[in-house]
Amino acid sequence: MKPRLRDDPDASTPGPAGWQAQKSASTRLQIVESALRCVVDLGYSCTTTTVIAEKAGLSRGAMLHHFPSKIDIVRAAVEHLHSKRLKAFRKAIDRLPRDETRVRRALEAYFEHVKHPMYVAFLELWIASRTDPELQAILKPAQEAFEREWYKTAVDLFPEWEGSGANFDIALDLVHYVMDGLAVSLLTHDIGEHERRMVGYLEERLRELASKPAAARP
Amino acid sequence: MKPRLRDDPDASTPGPAGWQAQKSASTRLQIVESALRCVVDLGYSCTTTTVIAEKAGLSRGAMLHHFPSKIDIVRAAVEHLHSKRLKAFRKAIDRLPRDETRVRRALEAYFEHVKHPMYVAFLELWIASRTDPELQAILKPAQEAFEREWYKTAVDLFPEWEGSGANFDIALDLVHYVMDGLAVSLLTHDIGEHERRMVGYLEERLRELASKPAAARP
DNA sequence: CCGGTTTCAATCATCTTTGACTTTTCCCGA
DNA sequence: TCGGGAAAAGTCAAAGATGATTGAAACCGG
Numbered sequence A, B: 001m002k003p004r005l006r007d008d009p010d011a012s013t014p015g016p017a018g019w020q021a022q023k024s025a026s027t028r029l030q031i032v033e034s035a036l037r038c039v040v041d042l043g044y045s046c047t048t049t050t051v052i053a054e055k056a057g058l059s060r061g062a063m064l065h066h067f068p069s070k071i072d073i074v075r076a077a078v079e080h081l082h083s084k085r086l087k088a089f090r091k092a093i094d095r096l097p098r099d100e101t102r103v104r105r106a107l108e109a110y111f112e113h114v115k116h117p118m119y120v121a122f123l124e125l126w127i128a129s130r131t132d133p134e135l136q137a138i139l140k141p142a143q144e145a146f147e148r149e150w151y152k153t154a155v156d157l158f159p160e161w162e163g164s165g166a167n168f169d170i171a172l173d174l175v176h177y178v179m180d181g182l183a184v185s186l187l188t189h190d191i192g193e194h195e196r197r198m199v200g201y202l203e204e205r206l207r208e209l210a211s212k213p214a215a216a217r218p
Numbered sequence C: 001c002c003g004g005t006t007t008c009a010a011t012c013a014t015c016t017t018t019g020a021c022t023t024t025t026c027c028c029g030a
Numbered sequence D: 001t002c003g004g005g006a007a008a009a010g011t012c013a014a015a016g017a018t019g020a021t022t023g024a025a026a027c028c029g030g
Helices: A024-044 A049-056 A060-066 A068-095 A100-114 A117-129 A133-157 A166-188 A191-212 B025-042 B049-056 B060-066 B069-096 B102-115 B116-131 B133-157 B168-187 B192-209
Strands: none
Touching: A024 A049, A024 A060, A024 A117, A049 A060, A068 A117, A068 A133, A068 B049, A068 B060, A100 A117, A100 A166, A100 A191, A100 B069, A117 A133, A117 B060, A117 B116, A117 B168, A133 A166, A133 B192, A166 A191, A166 B168, A166 B192, A191 B168, B025 B049, B025 B060, B025 B069, B025 B116, B049 B060, B049 B069, B060 B133, B069 B116, B069 B133, B102 B116, B102 B168, B102 B192, B116 B133, B116 B168, B133 B168, B168 B192
16 A cells, blocks of 8 residues: 555655665654644644554554654654744755845745645644643644844845945834734735735845845944 | 622612522623633643632532533533623723823723733634634624724724724734734733834824825725 | 422543554565 | 564543533412
8 A cells, every 4th residue: 555665755754775774764754744734724732643654645553653752753743844934945046146136035935935835734723832832842842943034145145235234124124013914914815916015115125125224323 | 718709899770670590690701700710820721610619619510511512611601702892992092082092092092902811711712713614603603793892992082093094904903913913922921122112103194194195095 | 389491510422632652574695 | 584663543431511401498479
């Protein structure tokens, strides 16, 4: 029913060592991605070990061999999610041209980021972590790392803003808050004119903040 | 253990009809508020009938007499929450002076609104409703009603903007998205300088949108 | 004072989720 | 070819949540 591991094209470790054990990392990846799919499709509270195993195409017992407990799956899933978010974001930013369209394109890259199902998973986990200390202990450091990376990326992308004082921080905050608000809206209704117009408006505000005389950073 | 219903000071119906049945509406209110408290304190997924009854000070059986099923409690809780949000919001708006400080004060009123635990409950339910059709069927109409009311309130508060074309809509969207983003941020960390600064920035943008030449409404 | 109705309490059966345990299958090297 | 060990599958009991049922207590009208 399930193809042999050796034939599994999902194997992402091209290393020469073809251990059987090493190959079973593919199974772990399947489990982790199944868990994230469950969070997106069913919500965090319905993400039970049973459905994760079902969607991953294994038995529960097999899964609990790789991850002794549910929290271990969650931990691995969060790390995987964080890594994917970061990689996708950096990739999108790295291919931006260094011309006039940078602002617009960076905004749209970030907008794509929050439209992605990955961000839905993140929001589900984020909300759940409010009342789940164990999850919070896992998610908070990952998110803080992401935001630091985001800040660094922004500085890297707009080096000329670095000296522009508080305007730069305000711009980042503005993008952050508006995008989060958009993400929450997009959870329940499809994208429409309001959302697109807001991205356009954001762009104008960013250009304005970039050109305005620098406000003193407190 | 529980005071007699007749002595219950929570009774909000000052009508002359002192029916026993009428008074038991107080018990229903207790249950509903307990449910909302549970959503805020424990999250929606941990809001079980058992803890609701516990926090309300009744037995589970007694509670299930008033609300035959859990979804009935949720329905009543959503309606109560919606009503409370609306009333609190209108009250905050109605006492705003009609002077220059309107914009700032309206913003702060809305900020207070999203800082309130009530809004945490709403967010929890909103996220949960993404993957819970039954909850969505209850929550979505309530939220749409709230947003319509919000729009009407805004028009009422800033009548001179009504003719200012798309700028008015953009201003409302902007406030909406930024405040939602702030609310998500405030879920997990306390309010700080970033949040306050953003409210200040929002105020500037609203004044700008109000004074700028009207953009054609599409 | 009494009977009926409403409110409250307690118990029960069912279902789901979880983690531990046991068994079977498969891969690799000797 | 065979045996060791990892991977996968299946089984089990404990805990928790839900809804239904039954029994007790309080209140009202007559």
